[in-house]
Amino acid sequence: MPSSQPPDDATTCARPAEEPPSRTAPLVPPIELSAVYRIEGLDQVDALYEGREPGFIYARDGHPNAVRLASKAATLEGAEAALVCASGMGAEAALLLTLLGPGDEVALSEGLYGRTVALVGRELARFDIGHRTFDATQPHSLREALTPKTRLVFAETLSNPLVRLADIEGLAEVARTAQAPLVIDHTFAPLLCRPLALGAEVVTHSATKLIGGHSDLTLGLLAGQSELIGRVSTVAATFGLTGNPFESWLALRGVATLALRSARACATALALAERLAGVKHVAAVHYPGLSEHPDHIRAASVLQGGFGTILTIDLKERGRADSFIRALRHIPFAPSLGDVATTLSHPATTSHRGQSAEQWARQGITPGLIRLSIGLEDPDDLWEDLHQALQAR
DSSP: OEEEEEEEEOHHHHSSSOOOOSSSOOOOOOOOOOSSSOOOOOHHHHHTTTTTSOOOOOOOTHHHHHHHHHHHHHHHHHHHHEEEEESSSHHHHHHHEEEEOTTTEEEEEEEHHHHHIIIIIIIIGGGEEEEEEOOOTTTHHHHOOOOTTEEEEEEESBTTOOBBBBHHHHHHHHHHTTTOEEEEEEETOOOOOOOTHHHSSEEEEEETTTTOOSSSSOOEEEEEEEHHHHHHHHHHHHHBBBBBBHHHHHHHHHHHTHHHHHHHHHHHHHHHHHHHHTTTSSSSETTTSTTSTHHHHHHHHHOOOOSSSEEEEOOHHHHHHHHHHHHOOOOOOSSSOOOOOOHHHOHHHHHTTOOHHHHHHTTOTTEEEEEEEESSSSSSHHHHHHHHHHHHO
């Protein structure tokens, strides 16, 4: 017979509250912060681990917020499946740890994000994993970099910081001859094209950037075939590289306005690039929407809905760059990108600070290079701030 006595206060405090009765569902997906899930019995736990029954066990292995975000990402990329990781670098690390072993090599496009280069060139090198570099705009350059040891090809849709547009179709064709999957970091260009449709096998994102859109989360995404994403998911969970519920929820909220934010920022970036191209103190403007950009013709064909939200200007000298940064009134030096507000970064001292002068020279990076991440402000207001700062000495 159940006791008619109410439980002790300590018991009442410790036990979860009852779910309130409701025949309606929330319009907005809830944040589900539970680290672990209740299981009915031993038969169910077997079914869950063996994939015969859907459900969750431990949040590091999966949770509803990550599943919702992954489903959205897979749909947007035209992929069979996607995975949410703790950061963009976490996504890359999980993928590389899945596909590479001692003695293998990676072909890296020249000018990749500095931490990606460090991951392969420094950290994975400790495990006898090598790498070679190639020009992502020239597929023949990749062909020359391939060896019998090449197991993976890695490039960015739009390079950081000079926004060169990779020839994804050409790279994919060459990579297939080596049976090496082409991985594309699509962080700079979500929605502007679908790398998987162009021949890539895996797409990665730092969802911290444009997908999240508000500089208030740190997450990464991978999208590709179900079998591969399943393998990477196991590795990511083992190494603790998966994303948490709250930030997954924030990123999904960011996705809701991604198309609007991207269209607005792309249009503003083009308008500013055209104005900056005529300024005396600016040695060069790098933006694929400009007709003089070396990849403009390909960009006009491949990119849909704009030429990206990133533009880079070259002031040549560190002193000029520093004066410009200090003179800006409303555009902060914040070494990230994709926020609703315009920000800037200085590649030589942030994303590419660990590289040599020779590496900078090959990529076209100078001490005066400034990368602008364009936000949602009025273009004229941004121009006013940029123009006055360029006059500073």
